[in-house]
Amino acid sequence: MSTDQQTGHATEAGAPFDGRAAIEALMVAPGPPALGSAYQAMTEELRGFLDVLAGAAIDTEHAARLRAQLAQMTSRLRGLEVGEPQRLWGHWTDRPGRGQALIPSYDVPKGSLEASATVTFGRFHVGENMAVHGGAISMLFDDLLGWLLARSDLPPSRTAFLTTNFRAVTPVGVELTVHARITHVEGRKRFLAAELRHGDTVCADAEGLWVELRPGQP
Numbered sequence: 001m002s003t004d005q006q007t008g009h010a011t012e013a014g015a016p017f018d019g020r021a022a023i024e025a026l027m028v029a030p031g032p033p034a035l036g037s038a039y040q041a042m043t044e045e046l047r048g049f050l051d052v053l054a055g056a057a058i059d060t061e062h063a064a065r066l067r068a069q070l071a072q073m074t075s076r077l078r079g080l081e082v083g084e085p086q087r088l089w090g091h092w093t094d095r096p097g098r099g100q101a102l103i104p105s106y107d108v109p110k111g112s113l114e115a116s117a118t119v120t121f122g123r124f125h126v127g128e129n130m131a132v133h134g135g136a137i138s139m140l141f142d143d144l145l146g147w148l149l150a151r152s153d154l155p156p157s158r159t160a161f162l163t164t165n166f167r168a169v170t171p172v173g174v175e176l177t178v179h180a181r182i183t184h185v186e187g188r189k190r191f192l193a194a195e196l197r198h199g200d201t202v203c204a205d206a207e208g209l210w211v212e213l214r215p216g217q218p
């Protein structure tokens, strides 16, 4: 057994990286519940920090002080870095938001072909004029649809394409509703669709294709 230098995954000597097996292994929480709670609370705090920072007007001294504090935190984490399978960030599959701050937290139930959830974007995700950045909306759709598939009983797959339509400005700081569904399955291909609403207004919708990974496919 050796370790893939890039991903940190354990591989049989000479064996190629297996994407399906790696995704299946990631469906289990990466640590005990107490660590999961502490880690989730930490990522929610980070999310709040990013939102406040993105909306704050600070002076030169404040910016320099923050930089120094962030540099200290970074250096405390150096040396604790691990490979992808051991990573905690975003891998708390038993918790809403999964312990990440890349996109807003949401929760969908296990084992269903369609799901609705609520989600709130903060100022970290503003593009301009208090509208959510289009890339952040696409990222939410990619994650939500990928996660819906990962939680279904279908084998692991990966996004082949995702098309997003921006129908109306998506507001920041208010609760939005997302609806995601697996529309049909054709061999290894899974077609999915999603919609993001603010009340009765459709802010954005998306459709995409996920392709099931073949055994042994990276």
Ligand SMILES: CCCCCCCC/C=C\CCCCCCCC(=O)SCCNC(=O)CCNC(=O)[C@H](O)C(C)(C)COP(=O)(O)OP(=O)(O)OC[C@H]1O[C@@H](n2cnc3c(N)ncnc32)[C@H](O)[C@@H]1OP(=O)(O)O
Binding pocket: 023, 026, 027, 090, 091, 093, 142, 143, 144, 146, 147, 150, 157, 158, 159, 160, 161, 187, 188, 189, 209, 211, 212, 213, 214, 217
């Ligand atoms: C999903 C992960 C779940 C993880 C769970 C872990 C724990 C929790 C953590 C987190 C979960 C949250 C969720 C995360 C969400 C993020 C997801 C991403 O960001 S994924 C990264 C971005 N996507 C890529 O990097 C793909 C790169 N592309 C590929 O790897 C390949 O192109 C792949 C697998 C998509 C397809 O390649 P082939 O070789 O397997 O298949 P071929 O033969 O090309 O296509 C099969 C069929 O699909 C059609 N097809 C393929 N690509 C197409 C396209 N772009 N448009 C239209 N058709 C396409 C083909 O025409 C073919 O159709 P015919 O069988 O002939 O009918």
